[in-house]
Structure formats: structure tokens, C-alpha cells
Amino acid sequence: xxxxxxxxxxxxxxxxxxxxxxxxxxxxxxxxxxxxxxxxxxxxxxxxxxxxxxxxxxxxxxxxxxxxxxxxxxxxxxxxxxxxxxxxxxxxxxxxxxxxxxxxxxxxxxxxxxxxxxxxxxxxxxxxxxxxxxxxxxxxxxxxxxxxxxxxxxxxxxxxxxxxxxxxxxxxxxxxxxxxxxxxxxxxxxxxxxxxxxxxxxxxxxxxxxxxxxxxxxxxxxxxxxxxxxxxxxxxxxxxxxxxxxxxxxxxxxxxxxxxxxxxxxxxxxxxxxxxxxxxxxxxxxxxxxxxxxxxxx
Amino acid sequence: xxxxxxxxxxxxxxxxxxxxxxxxxxxxxxxxxxxxxxxxxxxxxxxxxxxxxxxxxxxxxxxxxxxxxxxxxxxxxxxxxxxxxxxxxxxxxxxxxxxxxxxxxxxxxxxxxxxxxxxxxxxxxxxxxxxxxxxxxxxxxxxxxxxxxxxxxxxxxxxxxxxxxxxxxxxxxxxxxxxxxxxxxxxxxxxxxxxxxxxxxxxxxxxxxxxxxxxxxxxxxxxxxxxxxxxxxxxxxxxxxxxxxxxxxxxxxxxxxxxxxxxxxxxxxxxxxxxxxxxxxxxxxxxxxxxxxxxxxxxxx
Numbered sequence: 001x002x003x004x005x006x007x008x009x010x011x012x013x014x015x016x017x018x019x020x021x022x023x024x025x026x027x028x029x030x031x032x033x034x035x036x037x038x039x040x041x042x043x044x045x046x047x048x049x050x051x052x053x054x055x056x057x058x059x060x061x062x063x064x065x066x067x068x069x070x071x072x073x074x075x076x077x078x079x080x081x082x083x084x085x086x087x088x089x090x091x092x093x094x095x096x097x098x099x100x101x102x103x104x105x106x107x108x109x110x111x112x113x114x115x116x117x118x119x120x121x122x123x124x125x126x127x128x129x130x131x132x133x134x135x136x137x138x139x140x141x142x143x144x145x146x147x148x149x150x151x152x153x154x155x156x157x158x159x160x161x162x163x164x165x166x167x168x169x170x171x172x173x174x175x176x177x178x179x180x181x182x183x184x185x186x187x188x189x190x191x192x193x194x195x196x197x198x199x200x201x202x203x204x205x206x207x208x209x210x211x212x213x214x215x216x217x218x219x220x221x222x223x224x225x226x227x228x229x230x231x232x233x234x235x236x237x238x239x240x241x242x243x244x245x246x247x248x249x250x251x252x253x254x255x256x257x258x259x260x261x262x263x264x265x266x267x268x269x270x271x272x273x274x275x276x277x278x279x280x281x282x283x284x285x286x287x288x289x290x291x292x293x294x295x296x297x298x
Numbered sequence: 299x300x301x302x303x304x305x306x307x308x309x310x311x312x313x314x315x316x317x318x319x320x321x322x323x324x325x326x327x328x329x330x331x332x333x334x335x336x337x338x339x340x341x342x343x344x345x346x347x348x349x350x351x352x353x354x355x356x357x358x359x360x361x362x363x364x365x366x367x368x369x370x371x372x373x374x375x376x377x378x379x380x381x382x383x384x385x386x387x388x389x390x391x392x393x394x395x396x397x398x399x400x401x402x403x404x405x406x407x408x409x410x411x412x413x414x415x416x417x418x419x420x421x422x423x424x425x426x427x428x429x430x431x432x433x434x435x436x437x438x439x440x441x442x443x444x445x446x447x448x449x450x451x452x453x454x455x456x457x458x459x460x461x462x463x464x465x466x467x468x469x470x471x472x473x474x475x476x477x478x479x480x481x482x483x484x485x486x487x488x489x490x491x492x493x494x495x496x497x498x499x500x501x502x503x504x505x506x507x508x509x510x511x512x513x514x515x516x517x518x519x520x521x522x523x524x525x526x527x528x529x530x531x532x533x534x535x536x537x538x539x540x541x542x543x544x545x546x547x548x549x550x551x552x553x554x555x556x557x558x559x560x561x562x563x564x565x566x567x568x569x570x571x572x573x574x575x576x577x578x579x580x581x582x583x584x585x586x587x588x589x590x591x592x593x594x595x596x597x598x599x
Binding site (some may be wrong): 008020022023026027029030031033034035037038039040041042043044045048055095097098100101104112115117118119120121122125126127128129132133134135136137139142166167171174175178179197219220223229230234248249251254256261264265268269271272275276278280282 | 310333336339340343344346348351353354357365399407410411412414415417418419421422424426427430432433434436437438439440443444445446447449451452467468470471472473475478497501502505506507531532534535536537549550551552553554556557564565567569570571574575578579584586589590593594596
């Protein structure tokens with residue numbers, strides 16, 4: 001925790017005080033840059049959500065019109081449901097597979113090292129490239145599966161989940177592999193002495209020891225799956241109908257297809273609120289920034 | 299399963315006599331016994347990974363007139379490189395160059411801004427340094443999608459629309475939060491004593507940054523380089539919204555445009571996907587260990 005490190009430092013104050021500390025002004029360029037290109041636009045999105053603007057001329061204030069429209073828009077409810085569902089299902093799929101593969105890959109056998117190197121290959125392609133690959137492979141006239149997978153709601157949804165997993169599981173496997181290799185060997189020796197078998201060891205040692213790793217990985221996964229934008233754009237275009245139009249896609253359509261930037265900004269603001277609430281919750285639950293310091297003791 | 303009984307007696311022994319030398323001592327307990335279930339799972343996942351890659355490469359070598367109705371799993375009867383030729387004659391080199399420029403610029407901006415920032419966040423005790431750190435901690439969750447509309451306004455006001463700079467600046471900004479978390483994480487491991495030793499030598503805080511912090515943070519810095527280069531390499535939304543002409547088009551957007559350009563010419567489309575993967579694949583072959591270790595750092599070493 002940040003708290004505990006400060007506590008440690010305070011204990012040493014008398015000695016440490018003589019050591020020069022960098023001036024806080026050094027954070028300024030980075031903070032200003034981030035504020036200008038990330039935080040200020042966020043505030044601007046909020047402002048634009050109270051205006052009517054088609055991209056040309058000046059935004060026109062319209063009060064709460066966009067927000068009212070949004071809250072009564074059946075597409076928003078649908079979009080929110082799909083977004084949440086996609087996030088949860090992707091998280092479950094990716095966590096289970098990467099956890100198992102990661103723990104497996106933590107073993108030092110030669111065959112595991114070779115297979116792990118192969119398993120990593122999908123991550124070398126961009127999400128655009130991967131979406132195009134599966135767009136081609138799922139083509140009913142050309143692809144592996146001669147069935148209009150993307151034409152059905154569940155098919156399209158599962159395709160997005162699968163494609164996201166195909167891309168990101170290699171990365172999360174790596175995180176779990178790193179985590180599993182840090183588990184002290186002694187714990188397993190002790191468990192073996194107590195007669196715990198392989199599966200018992202997995203559930204009683206590996207899983208609890210990977211708690212921090214799991215939080216890190218989950219935060220990255222959940223924040224990442226809010227951004228399956230290009231996968232949706234390329235694979236399904238939100239279809240069939242609007243069944244897979246996740247929030248970012250809904251916003252993109254409103255803004256850059258219908259040129260209703262006021263409404264798009266209302267959806268964007270909603271996305272920010274949802275994402276911030278989610279991240280505050282996750283940071284609170286996990287202490288993301290502290291993860292490393294808790295590791296220091298190991 | 300039958301092997302289970304084999305290693306156990308010596309586990310007990312080795313635990314009793316920790317200094318047991320020689321070949322019996324291995325690094326991992328679990329590495330000694332084959333695990334049939336895990337083996338099966340790994341072969342299954344191998345198929346999941348390999349089949350699409352195989353189908354992609356095989357299809358990219360298929361002649362266009364044979365492609366329709368062709369079984370993607372069957373190797374092409376008369377393999378050809380003509381699809382690669384088509385892609386390379388459709389501005390692929392230009393797309394690649396633009397992407398490399400964007401990635402390099404993003405990496406430089408992120409390093410120049412985040413290294414001093416993280417140094418101060420770890421070392422300074424002032425309120426402002428702590429707040430800056432918390433700002434980036436929260437920033438991890440800001441989705442880029444949420445700000446494209448106002449950024450579009452901002453970029454047009456700055457007369458940057460349809461330029462590489464329009465892609466570079468926001469991409470760098472959105473790579474910053476995770477970079478700061480990685481760097482502060484690594485910098486916290488530098489002990490107070492080392493700073494004190496340098497202070498005794500009369501080092502200024504600037505010299506500490508260059509002669510102590512940066513050399514000691516090499517692992518974190520290389521993780522940040524890989525992470526931010528990948529963000530730039532994979533970036534799709536910013537190029538889609540902030541550029542429109544051929545001039546500043548990057549690889550991801552170029553691939554997306556090939557869909558309409560090549561239409562039903564799926565072999566050419568897949569050839570472009572293969573080509574887009576080759577540069578990073580080359581890096582992977584040459585520097586797998588560095589890349590993998592760097593990425594492990596994103597998850598906390």
C-alpha cells in the first residue's frame with residue numbers, strides 16, 4: 001500500500017531528510033500533457049452532452065435533452081446489457097483459460113516452454129488484424145465454419161468473446177505464469193509432506209497465492225473489454241440489428257455516422273461515469289497501485 | 299498418476315535435509331510429475347491457436363479464383379504469392395512506415411514524460427506528487443472511446459486533423475497511466491540507502507535520476523517501451539477518427555480499408571493480415587525473452 005510505504009519512510013525521516021528530494025515541479029509536464037489530452041476532453045465531453053452539435057459551427061446549448069433522450073432510448077438499455085454481459089463472459093472465459101495455462105506454463109519442462117512460445121503468437125497480431133482474420137474465417141462462403149455464425153445474436157456475441165480471448169489470453173497467461181513462478185516452493189513441499197495431492201495443492205496453495213495476480217489481470221481485462229470497439233466494428237457492425245452494439249460502438253455510430261455529437265457525448269459521459277465507478281471499485285477492492293509493494297515482502 | 303508415488307519419499311527427505319545436493323534437487327515440485335489432464339488441455343489450446351493461423355496462411359496462398367467455396371482447412375492446390383504482391387503494391391510499405399513513426403514518437407513522449415514524473419511520485423513527499431500519482435492511478439480506467447468526440451474537436455481546433463501528430467499525441471497520453479504504474483512499481487524497489495550514498499557524494503536530485511534511478515529501472519523502462527509501442531502499433535480508434543487521407547494512414551486503418559478495397563478478395567485480405575504480423579513476429583523471434591519478460595512486467599513482474 002502507498003500508506004505502508006509512507007509509514008516506512010516516516011520511520012527513517014531523521015536520516016532520509018538530508019537526502020535531496022526531487023522538486024514536485026517535475027511532474028508538471030506529464031500531468032499537463034495528460035490533463036490536456038485525456039482529462040480536459042473528458043470534461044469537454046460532459047459539456048458537449050448538454051449541447052446540440054453536428055461537427056460544424058458552434059455547439060448549441062439544449063439543456064438536458066440528450067440525457068433525456070438517452071435514458072429513454074431502448075438502444076442504450078440494450079447496449080448497456082450487452083456491454084456488461086460481454087465484460088463478464090469475457091472475464092470468466094479469459095481468466096479460467098489463462099489461469100490454467102499460466103500455472104501449467106510455470107512448470108520448467110522443455111515441452112511446456114516450446115508450447116508456451118507458440119501460445120503467445122496470437123498476441124503478436126493487432127486486434128484489427130485478428131478481427132479481420134476471424135471476419136474471413138467466419139465468412140459463410142469462405143471460412144472454416146459454413147454457417148452464418150455472425151448472423152445470429154448468440155453466434156455474433158460468442159464470436160466477439162472468442163476473438164477477444166484469442167487475442168488477450170496469451171498476455172494474461174504470461175501474467176499468471178509470472179505470478180505462479182513467484183510462489184515459494186516451500187509451500188508445495190510442506191503440502192506434499194501433509195499428503196496433499198496435485199489438485200488439493202492447486203486449490204489450497206496456487207489459487208490463494210495468485211490472488212494479487214488475479215486482481216491485476218482482472219482489472220486489465222475488465223478495462224480492456226470495454227474497448228472491444230474494433231472487434232465489434234469489423235466483425236458484426238453491432239449486428240445482427242443492434243444486438244452486439246456495445247456502448248463505445250453506440251457512441252461511435254451516434255457521433256461519426258449520424259453526426260449527432262451532442263448525443264454521442266452523452267453516451268460517452270455515461271461510459272466515463274460507468275468506467276470510473278468500476279475502476280474506483282476495483283482500486284478500492286484491490287489496491288492496484290499497491291500490488292507491487294505487497295510483493296516486496298515475498 | 300502412477301508416477302505420483304515416485305517422488306514423494308524423496309520430497310520428505312529433501313525437506314528434512316535441505317542441503318541435499320545433485321540432480322535430485324530440481325527447481326519446481328510440480329515439474330517432476332507428468333500431468334495428463336493438463337497435457338490434454340494444452341494440446342486442445344494448441345489446436346485453438348494453430349488452426350486459425352494455419353487457415354490464414356494457407357488461404358493467403360490460395361488463388362483468388364479458387365478461393366470461393368474453397369475449404370479453408372485444405373492446403374491450396376496451386377500455391378501462389380500473387381496476393382502478397384497485390385498487397386505490397388497497394389501502399390503497404392507506406393502504412394508500415396507511418397506506423398513505425400507513430401510507435402517511435404509515442405515511446406519517446408511516454409518515456410520523457412513518465413520517467414521524471416514517476417521518480418518524483420516515488421521520492422517526493424509533497425501533496426502534489428502524491429496527487430499526481432493518484433491522478434494516473436484513476437486514469438487507468440478512462441476508456442479512449444469516451445473522449446474521441448471532444449478530442450476530435452480539440453484536434454481540429456489545433457489544425458492537426460489528418461496528420462500523424464493527431465494520432466501520436468492522444469495515443470501517448472492514453473499510454474501514460476499504465477506506464478506510470480509500471481515505473482513507480484519498479485522505482486519503489488530502489489532502497490533508501492542507495493539514495494543516501496549518492497547524497498553523501500553530493501549528488502543532486504537530477505544526477506540521482508540519471509545515475510541511480512534510470513540504471514536501476516531498466517526492467518521497468520523496457521516494459522514501458524514494449525507496452526507503449528504495442529499501444530501505438532495496435533491503435534485503431536484514434537487513426538480512424540483523426541485521419542482520413544492516404545498520407546497519415548497507419549497499418550491498422552490500412553487493413554480496415556483493405557476490406558472495402560479488396561471486397562470479396564479474401565486471400566488478399568488475409569495476406570495483408572499476415573504481412574501486418576511479420577514485423578512484430580520478427581521482433582519476437584529475435585528478442586523473445588526481452589519481449590516476454592517486459593510484458594510480464596505489465597502484470598507486476
